[in-house]
Amino acid sequence: xxxxxxxxxxxxxxxxxxxxxxxxxxxxxxxxxxxxxxxxxxxxxxxxxxxxxxxxxxxxxxxxxxxxxxxxxxxxxxxxxxxxxxxxxxxxxxxxxxxxxxxxxxxxxxxxxxxxxxxxxxxxxxxxxxxxxxxxxxxxxxxxxxxxxxxxxxxxxxxxxxxxxxxxxxxxxxxxxxxxxxxxxxxxxxxxxxxxxxxxxxxxxxxxxxxxxxxxxxxxxxxxxxxxxxxxxxxxxxxxxxxxxxx
Numbered sequence: 001x002x003x004x005x006x007x008x009x010x011x012x013x014x015x016x017x018x019x020x021x022x023x024x025x026x027x028x029x030x031x032x033x034x035x036x037x038x039x040x041x042x043x044x045x046x047x048x049x050x051x052x053x054x055x056x057x058x059x060x061x062x063x064x065x066x067x068x069x070x071x072x073x074x075x076x077x078x079x080x081x082x083x084x085x086x087x088x089x090x091x092x093x094x095x096x097x098x099x100x101x102x103x104x105x106x107x108x109x110x111x112x113x114x115x116x117x118x119x120x121x122x123x124x125x126x127x128x129x130x131x132x133x134x135x136x137x138x139x140x141x142x143x144x145x146x147x148x149x150x151x152x153x154x155x156x157x158x159x160x161x162x163x164x165x166x167x168x169x170x171x172x173x174x175x176x177x178x179x180x181x182x183x184x185x186x187x188x189x190x191x192x193x194x195x196x197x198x199x200x201x202x203x204x205x206x207x208x209x210x211x212x213x214x215x216x217x218x219x220x221x222x223x224x225x226x227x228x229x230x231x232x233x234x235x236x237x238x239x240x241x242x243x244x245x246x247x
Contacts, residue, residue, distance in 0.1 A: 031143040036076050037134045042150030043204070044247040045075060045160060051143045054237035058166035059139060061110035062146060065159045067198075071113040072158065074135045075148035081106060082136035084118075084126040100127050104220030105188040110163045112223020123223070147247065156201050160244045162210055165192035166235065173231040174218070184219040190235040192216040194225060197244040210242040 029050060047062055062075040080086045086101045104111065104122045111123040118126040125131050135148075170176050170189045179185045195210035214227040215235075229236070 029143045031145050032140060034076065034137050034140065034144050034146045036137060036146070036148045037151065038149060039134070040149030040151050042152045042154055043201075044147055044149045045199075046245045046247050047075070047146040047148070047160070047162065047210075048207075048241075048243040048245075049140070049144050049146070050240040050242075052237040052240040054166070054169070054234040055239070056166060057139065057141060058164050058238050059106050060162065060164040061107045062148065062160065062162050063110055063113065064150060064154065065113070065161055066155055067157050067159065069159075071115065072154070073151050074110070074114065074131060075150075075160070076146050077107070077110070077131055077136050078139040079136050080139060082125055082131035082133075084124060084130065102126075103184070103187065105184040105191070105218065106165055106220070107163045107192055107216070108220035109192065109194050109216040109223060109225060110161070111220070113161075123220070154199075154201065158199055160197045160199055160208075160210065162195040162197075162242055163192050163216065164195075164238055165216075166190075166238055169234055171231075171233045179218070182219055184221075188218065188220075190215075190232055191218045191226075193232065193235055193238070195239070195242050197242070199244065199246060201246070204246040207243050207245045210244055212236065 059078055059081055061077045061081065064072040064075060066072060084100050085098060087098050102120065102122055102124065104124050117123055118129065165188060167187055168189055174189045176186060192215060193212055194214050194216060196213045197208040197210040199208060214225040215229065215232060217224050
């Protein structure tokens, strides 16, 4: 009798385990919550970011443009980008330490759209002139949901833009010796990718998937957008999905 009961229990456990492993039964990713610009007077923009299989501590920026491509405001950048002080800014002996670092290759499309040139001529924030704290936060290390309020009321239609970049993600085209001596390129390799979601305030309850529209300049020296993605591989899997909505 005891043997029969044990076999029944084993069968039930096996069935439950098999059911949980079926396609579609995966546990949803836990996501952190990021909030910026809580005192803004405009609508709250929500960006739901699900990480992809190539996600490994990338840096990103989110901002708003009008339909003509004119920059309106930043929604979010990590503290390191906002201040120009990176956790791995320089080496001391065999250890990395926090320090100011110039990294124009990181998020050049956002930086040039923002249009503020630092004292060294680079389109990136610096410690003496950082992005305001209300628009920045810790670098997400997992999927996240960003709640960011706009400074003011927005046009009926506008674009929510998202740029993301991951260091040292070489591939067969973007090799580590493609541009010898270019220190900015060597820290980036596959350039930053740019995503876009067009928002129509008449349909503000809709969730709009952001679509990749191109990549940035490989070392950040210009604010160009390159729409040919044929050389991009793993960088396309940093984000599994980016969905924008108006709360």
